[in-house]
Amino acid sequence: MSRRLIWFSLVFSLALLGPAANAVAQYDRVPVRLRNIVAGDASFAEFQKKLRQAAEKRDLKAIENLVATTFFWERDFGGGYNRAATPFQNLVNAMQLDDSKLRRSARGIGWRKLQRIAGSRHFAPSDADKPVTEAVCGPAPPGYQSNAIKNDDLLFWGYVFDRAPVRAAASPQSKIIRQVENEAIKVETWATRVPGRPKFVKVELPDGKSGYIAEGQIQPFLDEQLCFRKLGNGWRIVGYIGGGD
Numbered sequence: 001m002s003r004r005l006i007w008f009s010l011v012f013s014l015a016l017l018g019p020a021a022n023a024v025a026q027y028d029r030v031p032v033r034l035r036n037i038v039a040g041d042a043s044f045a046e047f048q049k050k051l052r053q054a055a056e057k058r059d060l061k062a063i064e065n066l067v068a069t070t071f072f073w074e075r076d077f078g079g080g081y082n083r084a085a086t087p088f089q090n091l092v093n094a095m096q097l098d099d100s101k102l103r104r105s106a107r108g109i110g111w112r113k114l115q116r117i118a119g120s121r122h123f124a125p126s127d128a129d130k131p132v133t134e135a136v137c138g139p140a141p142p143g144y145q146s147n148a149i150k151n152d153d154l155l156f157w158g159y160v161f162d163r164a165p166v167r168a169a170a171s172p173q174s175k176i177i178r179q180v181e182n183e184a185i186k187v188e189t190w191a192t193r194v195p196g197r198p199k200f201v202k203v204e205l206p207d208g209k210s211g212y213i214a215e216g217q218i219q220p221f222l223d224e225q226l227c228f229r230k231l232g233n234g235w236r237i238v239g240y241i242g243g244g245d
Contacts, residue, residue, distance in 0.1 A: 026208040030149060030184035032142035032159050035124045047228070047235035052118035058111050060097065064088045068229065068236035075224075075242035087237075094240040095226075117226050122161075126227050126239070135238055137227040139219065144184055158201065158218040159184045166211035170200035177211050185218065 038044040047066070054062035071087030073080070073094055080093050092098050096110035117139060124140035142159050149157055163181040167174040188210060189202040199215040220243065227239035 025204075027148040027186065027206050028146065029206045030144055030146040032144045032161070032182055032184050034122060034161065035140050035143050036121055037125065038123050038136055039121075043230065043233075044228075044235055048118055051237075052115060055111050055114040055118055058097075058099075058108075060092070063091070063097065063114075066235075066237055067091055068231060068238045070238065072227075072239040073242070074239070077242060091237060091240060094242070113224070114226075123228075135227045135229045137225040137239070137241060139223060139225060141219075141221040141223070142184075146184070149184060154221040156187050157184050158187050158190075158203070158213075158220050160213070160218050164213050164217035166203065166205065166213055167200070168211060170202070170212045172198060172214065174212070177209070178205060180205075180213070184221075185213070187218075187220075190220070191215070 050062070051066060053059075054066070067088045069087060071090050073090060081090055082093070085093070095114055096102060096106070097114070099107040099110075102109070120139035122140045122142070123136045123138035126135040126137045141154075142161070160180050161182060163179055165176040166178040166180055168177050169175075186204040187201060188204050191199055191201070200212040201215055201218050202210060202212055203218070204210055222243055224243035225241040226237055227241065228235050229238045230236075
């Protein structure tokens with residue numbers, strides 16, 4: 001067989017194998033729905049306002065007044081819960097609210113997380129291992145009906161409420177290749193960052209193509225949560241659920 005014939009045979013074989021070798025997994029679009037069992041509760045809205053204002057002012061004393069006399073901590077992977085500490089002290093530790101104990105670059109991280117939780121619209125009954133009766137937690141992951149997501153795969157999925165652009169590269173100036181809205185998205189990498197640019201999450205779209213969504217526009221299903229309960233005339237913080245599986 002001549003070299004030219006061998007070369008054409010090889011090219012033809014690679015052409016046939018190429019699509020199969022580069023095939024990517026596809027999945028059906030997974031719509032998500034909002035869960036908020038405290039929608040329309042004026043007393044909870046007032047509590048959220050107090051919590052948000054305290055977080056904006058980084059007011060530890062105001063936060064202390066919003067914590068119940070009992071407090072649970074689920075997904076405590078780092079062993080941070082201290083039985084000898086007060087509920088307030090455990091909350092401060094869990095949420096990293098004491099800036100004096102953080103390196104300079106990390107200061108304020110806990111307060112920003114608290115502001116996000118205080119402004120959430122997604123709350124559901126506690127499903128912690130040791131649930132507190134009548135406690136609600138948030139931000140709660142959305143509801144969905146799909147065989148694409150397995151319970152043990154939730155760490156590799158995120159969700160978008162409202163609308164978010166998917167970009168071709170991890171840059172806010174990159175071309176928008178898709179818009180996703182009210183749906184769950186498979187995650188390839190949670191933190192993709194180019195020095196000097198905002199963080200992006202690398203995702204795999206239902207058609208198998210990859211793209212990037214700005215970190216703040218896609219949320220993990222296993223995000224950290226705060227839990228609340230109505231006690232007497234007002235709501236109080238009663239627990240914390242750490243992020244991760």
